[in-house]
Amino acid sequence: MTRPTVKKILILLGSWIGFLALAHSELASNTADGFEIRSASAANKQLSIRQNEVNLGALPTQITFRFWPRTNNPSSTMRVRYKLEGYEDVWHDGTSEMFVAIRFYNEAQDQVGQKVFTVSGESVGWRGSLATSSLTHRREMFTCPPGTAQFWVVITSAGPPAAVGAYIVANLKVSKITTNGPPVELITWPLDSEPRTAAEPAVVKGWRPDGGRPSMARIVTIGENPSQKAFGIFDTDGTTHAEWHTTVDAAPRAQPGDQMLIEWDEMYSIGVNDMTAAHFSALPVGRYVLHVENFDVLGRPTGIQASLNVIVPPPFWLKPAFWGFVITLLVVLVLGIGRYLTARRMQREVVRLRWREDLEKERLRIARDIHDDLGARLTEISLASELAKGKQNLPKFATEDFDQISGMCREMVTALYETVWAVNPKNDNLDALGEYLCQISIRLCEQAHLSCRLQVAELPKNVEISSRDRHNIAMSVTEAVHNVIKHAKASEVILSVDFESEVLNISVQDNGCGFVEANVPGRNGLNNMRERQASIGGTCRVESRASGGTTVYIRVTIDSRHQHS
Structure with missing residues (x-):
């Protein structure tokens, strides 16, 4: 490579480096000079900004950041928005509006x-x-108001004076609603679908641009493949407005009370150009970055922006040292309170266990006394009546009386046995309950000369059931078997018992004549069974049909957490 060629390459490379440096300098200058965040305050107190950072102090309220474009910035009248990064994800670009309006005029305009x-x-x-x-x-x-003779359609940016942005309207039409036919079009869309060239004037038959700066109202081409024409308002002036409206000669005639339908397609991006402050009611502890940027009439960022680091420190009660002390104190208090509550709970548990032990001892004593004393005396009465019945020369009615006395004693002994079983705390478990239900079912069926089939699953001995619950379940099963003996005309009774998922399921089934419950007079026995189960949180359901037998279902939830070894 020759020396002149190397020299040319070096000159060209130096030129490119200089151009890139100049471009970077211009970009940095625009970015730095675009906005200035000039002040920050909290609770109406001015705060100092140092090295592009401000400390708001603990628990700040009524926070305000003030900013505005530098005076030498030519884009100072364009749209502004801000966002506090780390606190929110949305940009705030002010609240403003543009609109489509229907203006109603009388004959005098x-x-x-x-x-x-x-x-x-x-x-x-x-x-x-x-x-x-x-x-x-x-x-x-x-609806057209009173006095209407004609109306105009207006597309305008005449909202708040600071409103800036773009509002595009296409395919606008207005129709009058009729009662006896289809709507009648009064205003049709005046623009065809061919793109407008830059040389074409913004003149549309029946419409005209207007406002403080009519030049901001233009005819634009929107969309791609296909494209179409539309009315556009590009408001870049925060002190005035532009609009499209129908002309006087093209304004439709109307009468008060006419019902009208207006339809159009629209797209828009609207903001304000007078935003000079960002307000926050309060901020939590953290580090944030306030971003302020400028964007054009179409809502596109221009690259002109400013930022400020914002710090909200924790109050002293949120600092690690304070919480270390508080946690230590709480641990000591919790341990002390825990030990106190544990001791009290143990004392109450000891008292409860002693009371329960005394109660079970008393129940056991009562059961023994009933069995030993009353049982023995009833047995003596039964034996005495049997011996007296064996004496000679007794009248027939006396023998019958002694038979009745003997039978009553046996029934009383049986009832006494049931009472002793219910009172005895040794029977407060599911296994004892299942065994007892089998015994009473077999005994009652044998007395009535019925076949009794048992389908009883193995029941746990360590699941407790109270004396009250056992008594109500046993009485319901006894009532169900009695009903079979008295009314069913059955030849067999099936007793099923199982315990699954903390639910005790019992069923008494017969192959008798069945019944329709609504036709049964009285129904005291059925109601008593239901009331007994309801009183212990269970249910009793009867299924029966004529000539199809009857089944009584008893379902009781037993808390298996109440276990004993």
């Missing part, structure tokens, strides 16, 4: 009313350009 349909923020399909953003269809109804 005096305005007698107005109906407004506003838009604000950005439309759903807005993507930052007219070519790629999508339209949203809108359909509204309105």
Whole structure:
């Protein structure tokens, strides 16, 4: 490579480096000079900003950051937005609006009313350009007020004075609603679908641009493949507005009370250009970055921005040293209270166990006394009546009386046995209950000369059941078997008992004649069974059909956590 060639390459490389440095310098200058965050305050107290950072202090309230473009910035009248990074994900760009309006005029061309349909923020399909953003269809109804002779349709940015942005309207039409036929179109869309060239004037038959700066009202081309024409308002002036409206000669005639339908497609991006402060009611502990940036009339960032680091320190009661002390104190208190409560709970448990032990001893003593004393005396009465019945020369009625006395004694002994079983604390478990139900079912069926079939699962001995619950279940099963003996005309009784998922299931089934419960007079026995089970939190259900037998289902939830070894 020759020396002149190397020299040319070095000169060219130096030129590119200089150009890139100049471009970077210009970009940095625009970014730095675009905005200035000039002040910060909390609770109406001004705070100092040092090295692009501000400390708001603990628990700040009524927080305000003030910012505005530098005076030498040519874009100072464009849209502004801000966001506090770390606290929120959304940009704040002010609240403003543009609108489509219906203005009503009388014969003297005096305005007698107005109906407004506003838009604000950005439309759903807005993507930052007219070519790629999508339209949203809108359909509204309105009624002509008194005095109406004709009306205008207005597309305007005449909302708040600071409103800036773009509002695009296409395919607008107005129809009159009739009662006897289809709607009658009064205003049709005046633009064809061919793109407008830059040389074409913004003149549309029946419409005209107007407002403080009519040049901001233009005819634009939107969409791609296909594209179409639309009315556009590009408001870049925060002191005035622009609008499209129908001309006087093209304004439709109308009468008071006419029902009208207006439809159009729209897209928009609307903000304000007078935003100079960011306000927050309060901020939690943390580190944040306040971003302020400028963006153009279509809502696209221009690259002009500013930022400020924001610190909210924790109050002293949120600092590690304070919480270390508090946690230590709480641990000591919790341990002390825990030991105290544990000791009290153990004392109450000891008292409860002693009371329960004394109660079970008393129940056992009562059961023994009943069995030993009353049982023995009833047995003596039964034996005495049997011996007296064996004496000779007794009248027949005396023998029958002694038989009755002997039978009553046996029944009393049986009832006494049931009472002793219910009172005895040794029987407070499911296994004892199942065994007893089998015994009473077999005994009752044998007395009635019925076949008794048992389908009893193995029941746990360590699951407790109270004397009250045992008594109610046993009485219900006894009542069910008695009903079979008295009314069913059955030849067999099936007793089923199982315990699963803390539920005790008992069924008494017969192959008798069955019945329709609504036709049974009285039904005291059935009601008593249901009431007994309801009193202990269980259910009793009867299924029966004529000539199909009867089944009584008893279902009781038993808390298996109440176990004993």
